[in-house]
Amino acid sequence: MLMDNSNKEARVYIVGAGPGDPDLLTVKAMRLLKQADVVIYDRLVSEQIMNEVPKGSTRIFVGKETGKHHLTQDEINKLLVSLAMKGRCVVRLKGGDPFVFGRGSEEALYLVKNRIPFEIVPGITASSACTTYAGIPLTHRGLSNGVRFVTGHCRSDKPLDMDWEKLADPTMTLVVYMGLANLPEISKNLIKHGLPENTPAAGIENGTTPRQRKCISTLGQLQADLEQESFKAPVMVVIGQVVSLADSLDWFVVDSKNAKYQKNNFSKGA
Numbered sequence: 001m002l003m004d005n006s007n008k009e010a011r012v013y014i015v016g017a018g019p020g021d022p023d024l025l026t027v028k029a030m031r032l033l034k035q036a037d038v039v040i041y042d043r044l045v046s047e048q049i050m051n052e053v054p055k056g057s058t059r060i061f062v063g064k065e066t067g068k069h070h071l072t073q074d075e076i077n078k079l080l081v082s083l084a085m086k087g088r089c090v091v092r093l094k095g096g097d098p099f100v101f102g103r104g105s106e107e108a109l110y111l112v113k114n115r116i117p118f119e120i121v122p123g124i125t126a127s128s129a130c131t132t133y134a135g136i137p138l139t140h141r142g143l144s145n146g147v148r149f150v151t152g153h154c155r156s157d158k159p160l161d162m163d164w165e166k167l168a169d170p171t172m173t174l175v176v177y178m179g180l181a182n183l184p185e186i187s188k189n190l191i192k193h194g195l196p197e198n199t200p201a202a203g204i205e206n207g208t209t210p211r212q213r214k215c216i217s218t219l220g221q222l223q224a225d226l227e228q229e230s231f232k233a234p235v236m237v238v239i240g241q242v243v244s245l246a247d248s249l250d251w252f253v254v255d256s257k258n259a260k261y262q263k264n265n266f267s268k269g270a
């Protein structure tokens with residue numbers, strides 16, 4: 001592998017940052033952040049997590065909001081290779097888990113092609129963390145036999161191509177990443193294929209952060225409720241009977257006045 005004059009080994013760490021709460025970073029992710037020369041990060045990596053990056057490290061923001069990429073995927077791939085070839089310790093920091101709707105595998109394949117050594121550090125994916133912080137278990141005996149993770153957004157904004165019949169399964173929890181923009185179409189198709197309109201459904205905005213908001217509704221009503229509450233991305237959509245537990249398991253309370261969050265404390269009579 002080609003490198004410049006430094007004797008350092010080229011290596012890229014593709015690291016999952018989790019959904020926002022810095023307490024949800026893995027120990028390995030935190031260790032790598034502290035030793036990185038360069039951190040290349042996306043929009044979904046929270047400010048609190050970026051505060052953990054040492055002052056002397058270079059930070060490169062590469063954006064990645066639907067339709068608004070600061071750098072194209074190809075440019076990001078090339079940047080990773082060129083920095084690694086200079087012998088820099090490169091951390092490619094991505095929201096959630098790099099291998100769940102995160103294009104981490106595309107970046108890793110590019111590194112393979114260019115013979116750059118790499119490691120991948122899993123992160124807590126948003127579907128797991130946001131639902132947990134909203135008091136919604138992904139599975140619950142008697143309510144859900146399993147979970148399906150789907151994306152509500154197609155490449156180049158093409159129409160959704162989903163197996164609606166399979167997805168409209170009342171025994172399963174359906175979690176939709178990037179589902180906000182296409183929620184009308186998603187709800188309409190699920191109902192058309194037999195999922196009852198009154199199936200519990202929720203939207204979780206900025207999950208696990210001090211700005212978390214959740215909206216508990218039904219499949220037929222969720223879109224209108226999210227619109228009414230002006231929910232904006234990032235939003236996780238959850239559909240299924242497990243959502244009915246959200247009020248009973250509501251443990252994470254956001255204190256918006258003080259812009260910080262507290263955990264419920266039963267001993268205080270909460």
Ligand SMILES: C[S@@+](CC[C@H](N)C(=O)[O-])C[C@H]1O[C@@H](n2cnc3c(N)ncnc32)[C@H](O)[C@@H]1O
Nearest residue numbers: 096097100102125126177178206207234235236
């Ligand atoms: C491109 S996907 C990236 C998913 C990421 N790799 C993961 O494992 O969580 C972005 C989508 O994840 C969801 N998401 C990520 N972080 C979130 C958060 N803190 N709150 C709510 N949804 C979130 C939203 O649906 C958002 O549109």
